Structures are given as structure tokens and as C-alpha cells.
Amino acid sequence: DTGVSQDPRHKITKRGQNVTFRCDPISEHNRLYWYRQTLGQGPEFLTYFQNEAQLEKSRLLSDRFSAERPKGSFSTLEIQRTEQGDSAMYLCASSLVEVGSTDTQYFGPGTRLTVL
Amino acid sequence: RKEVEQDPGPFNVPEGATVAFNCTYSNSASQSFFWYRQDCRKEPKLLMSVYSSGNEDGRFTAQLNRASQYISLLIRDSKLSDSATYLCVVNKDFNKFYFGSGTKLNVKP
Numbered sequence: 564d565t566g567v568s569q570d571p572r573h574k575i576t577k578r579g580q581n582v583t584f585r586c587d588p589i590s591e592h593n594r595l596y597w598y599r600q601t602l603g604q605g606p607e608f609l610t611y612f613q614n615e616a617q618l619e620k621s622r623l624l625s626d627r628f629s630a631e632r633p634k635g636s637f638s639t640l641e642i643q644r645t646e647q648g649d650s651a652m653y654l655c656a657s658s659l660v661e662v663g664s665t666d667t668q669y670f671g672p673g674t675r676l677t678v679l
Numbered sequence: 680r681k682e683v684e685q686d687p688g689p690f691n692v693p694e695g696a697t698v699a700f701n702c703t704y705s706n707s708a709s710q711s712f713f714w715y716r717q718d719c720r721k722e723p724k725l726l727m728s729v730y731s732s733g734n735e736d737g738r739f740t741a742q743l744n745r746a747s748q749y750i751s752l753l754i755r756d757s758k759l760s761d762s763a764t765y766l767c768v769v770n771k772d773f774n775k776f777y778f779g780s781g782t783k784l785n786v787k788p
Binding site: 667 | 775
């Protein structure tokens with residue numbers, strides 16, 4: 564257990580519904596990342612936060628996806644109008660970035676989304 | 680071209696064997712490098728960072744070759760518990776992490 568938690572662990576939804584996932588990072592970590600992973604592939608970067616600021620978004624993150632980290636602690640990832648192609652494992656990772664240190668990420672257990 | 684490429688395997692080896700994986704990356708400006716291990720339907724877990732001078736952690740040795748843009752992972756005396764997928768990770772621009780698709784290792788009794 565790395566200390567990063569995600570909720571829910573599994574979500575089954577019907578196409579067109581909205582879903583929201585939560586990530587609680589390791590408490591002192593200032594960076595939080597969201598990734599998506601499909602079967603047989605490595606995690607793909609979606610977005611990341613430095614404290615509460617969302618600094619980068621991948622082009623994979625269509626306008627149906629939105630992420631927040633309102634107080635620089637937990638984060639939420641919302642998918643609106645889900646599509647079957649959104650079915651994947653959504654992984655959250657956190658890290659502590661300090662001057663001179665390497666950004667080493669620790670992953671949560673993931674939320675497995677199935678869109679029917 | 681993918682940022683990070685790995686041989687998907689699987690590598691099927693007997694217990695006690697030595698096995699090596701390579702991973703190539705496309706961007707010469709990449710700054711840091713890692714190996715992660717991922718068990719089936721679990722999250723990736725950090726195995727080790729990879730330093731320019733090479734580094735060792737018990738049975739695991741990682742090497743970086745910047746000139747040829749590849750990193751390697753050597754596992755000695757393989758255990759059944761080493762069976763997993765090994766993900767190569769490359770970081771550039773201090774905030775973009777690129778994962779390979781992973782190399783699957785099966786250690787057989």
C-alpha cells in the first residue's frame with residue numbers, strides 16, 4: 564500500500580452517464596497525476612496538478628473529461644457522457660517534487676471503469 | 680513513433696535464471712528513468728530509478744545508455760514472485776512521464 568487511495572475501485576455505468584472518481588494522494592505530496600491504462604498498454608498521461616493548479620492536459624483528455632484539485636489535496640476526475648471507449652483503468656499517482664529531487668511517482672490502486 | 684518502446688515478451692524463464700530487458704526511448708532530452716513492476720490487474724509499483732552510472736538493488740541491476748537511448752533491467756536468480764510485467768518509464772520536461780507497454784516475465788518452477 565503506497566498511501567495513495569482511489570474511490571471507487573470499480574465502476575460499471577451505461578453509455579451516456581456521467582461518472583466521477585476520487586483520488587487521495589500521499590498527504591505531503593504536491594504533485595498529482597491522472598493516467599488511463601487499457602489492456603496490454605502502459606499508463607497514458609492525462610493531466611497533472613502542482614498543488615491546486617492544473618498545469619498540463621494531454622490531448623487524450625477530451626472536453627468530456629475534467630479534473631479538479633480544489634484545495635491541493637484530493638482530486639476528482641469526471642467523465643461526462645461516457646462512451647464505451649472510455650472503459651479502462653484510471654490511475655492516480657502522487658509525488659513530492661523538491662528542488663534537486665527526482666519526481667518519483669507512487670500509484671493508487673486505480674478505478675476500473677466499464678461502460679456498457 | 681512511440682516515446683518508449685519495449686519488447687512485450689513474454690519472457691519465459693526457469694527459476695534461478697538471469698533475464699534482461701531493454702527499453703528504448705526516442706527523445707534525447709529525457710531526464711530521468713525508472714522501472715516499474717505491475718502485477719496483473721494491479722497498479723504499477725516503483726522497482727527502481729535508473730541513474731547514469733547504473734545502479735543495483737539486490738538481484739536487480741539497471742543501466743542507462745544515453746548515447747544509444749536505451750535502458751536495461753537485469754534480474755539475477757529469478758524467483759517465481761518476479762513474474763509480472765515490467766514497465767519502462769521515461770521523464771522529460773520535468774512533468775511528462777511516458778510509459779512503455781511493458782515486458783511480461785513468467786518465471787517457471
